[in-house]
Amino acid sequence: MTSAIIIRGARLHNLKNITLTIPKNQLVVLTGVSGSGKSTLGFDILYKEGQRQYLESLGFVPFDLPKPPVDAISGLSPSISVDQHLTNRSPRSTVGTVTDVYTYLRVLFARLGHRPCLVCGKDIPPQFELFSEVWNVASFFSDDVDTPEESSCCPHCATSVLVLGMANFSFNKPSGACPTCTGLGSIHTADIRRLVDEKKSISAGAVNGWDAFHIEYYTPCLRAAAVHYGFDFDISSPIMSYTPQQRDLLLYGVDSPQFRRYFPDIKPPSTVRKGRFEGVATNFLRRYASRIHDENYREKMEEHLVTQTCPDCAGTRLRAESRMVTVKGKDIITLSQMPMSDLGAWLDTLPSALSPDEMMIASPILEDLKTRIAWLIKAGTGYLSLERPTPTLSIGEAQRLRLAALLRSGLTGVLYVLDEPTIGTHQRDTRRLIEVVRSLRDLGNTVMVIEHDLEMIAAADYVIDFGPGGGNQGGFVVASGAPDEIAANTTSISGNYLSGRTVIPLPDKRRDSTGKGILIRGARHHNLKNLDVRLPLGALVAVTGVSGSGKSSLIFDVLEHALRRLLNGSSEFPGEHDAIEGWEAIQRVITINQQQIGRVPRSNVATYAEISTPVRQAFSATPEAQQRGFSARQFSFNVPGGRCERCQGTGVLLINMHFLPDAEVRCPSCHG
16 A cells, blocks of 8 residues: 555646655645645645546546546545535524434434423323334434324323424424424515615506516506405505505515405405406515525525514424423423533433433433534534524534534545635634544544644644745745744745744734724624624724634624614614614625625636626727627627537536536536
8 A cells, every 4th residue: 555645747727747745644734825726736636536536446437527637646545525615505404404413312302302281281201112122323213204193192181192203303394394484493574675665656666676568567467456356556656655455465465364354255366367466575485485496596586585583483493392392301492502512511411310211212312412512522613503504604614514524434544635624713723623633634544734824734744835926926846844844944935934934023003993983782692692892993803702702693693784784774684782883984884704706607706806898898809809790798608609508608517426426527618
């Protein structure tokens, strides 16, 4: 077995025909200035070539996964990447579901949960049978499906009660989800202020999106509906002058409960011609629901929505019957709201509180639960709660959850490629994260980390420093070796910072603020404890603290959303707080966070910065382009006349194989 990965003549992107040897079964850090070629080597060459060679060894011929422009690579292992992408943006996905911790809790509650009888109010103990065979966790998951409801009797009053299974504690299954919000914990309503300008009339364009065609099409339907119910409907009057019946007809339609409350005994019209009007808000919500899985469409439409906590489940997502079940006095909602470190401590108290028969069932569940939670705490995510939606996680938090899952797998002989796992990590937690990465290495794996953090670089077994600059100025290996060797190399920029020869200078004088400030009063969103915070204006303000301490909750969830609502009339509700004072001094809010700047596959730096338009115009003005009749559209990959037909202008193709799902490869027709 080779002890090193040997690369000869790598020349992808800005790599300058480099040759290097990387030791295996060590913690290797690829560092250097931004754009120097680290990610190209780590992901585009080593990770993808490791996948391709593994597929070839299984007998697959990945025609759409070409070899990188490298003379030779030897010593590669099957590769796994942990990059800077959230793997699940579904609003139904939570920390509990992606880590399977919530799944095990559902097993525990389905088997050992107590609940009160709805008739006599007395406790109904868990109903289970003990068998002679050995219990195993896999056997518990057999009831994680929606099955026909079964009933048993209350032991006190003989009332029929529903038998609860795992599915009854899942907000992603009909038998467990709150019927009002369908398990989302929130409901969407149309933002009437954005859909309708109540100062205008319908004929003057009061309805957003209705042009002359729509007004002409819908007006007869509205008038027919008004005649059917016995009132007038004037499209030339401002919406604000409408009666409640007229307004609810326009907004919600004849089938809505908002409108039918006025005419409960009148059957709605049977056809559109006779007045079966759907309603502006109802139509908008139906179109939104029909394309909710289209991320780009959903983001476009969400600015016209108001998101509110579900009034029935109070955001807990579950049915009332499931919320009443307890284990040792705790319901599953309370446990889901605990930090995982506190949840682990509560699980430690269970063995002393359960009977021997209950422990026969609980032991294998608790064993797996404690192991999973221990790895999550070790990865630095012990402050997260199970109810936390995964789309709200930072890039670093998502990476650390993935690292915890990899540690549990126990794989050996694998090449792991990690992309800046210290992002969003407080210095207090960096040491813990380094130990997690070393644990992956100690299992017998090669861990390759693309990193800028000096503490992570100093903890590596081997460092490869790229540079000396970025883009065309990069692509060389400036230095390689142990961290001490890199620190001793004066030509290495990373080495200069690692040794302390170069430091970021502190300013001699701090800039004074303008004297004005924004005061946040009573912030109590998530874990914030009723804070009063003043932020000075006209200055660089840093908000810091350990991971999970409430920084993002204060700045993004409370302050940003509140300012957008005050300044722009945003439909987004801010986190809980009493008031924002001093906001009048702000004219505009610009947010720069860890979200991708463009999720459309055709978006690139040139289109985002609006550089491509004058370039296309310049090409279309050349004599050759005019001779062929080419306009600027023919030089755009966003329109049918200019883009590659095979990749539709994205430059990449997706291949989906059993061992390599949703992998991207460069389009062979247009070469990207």
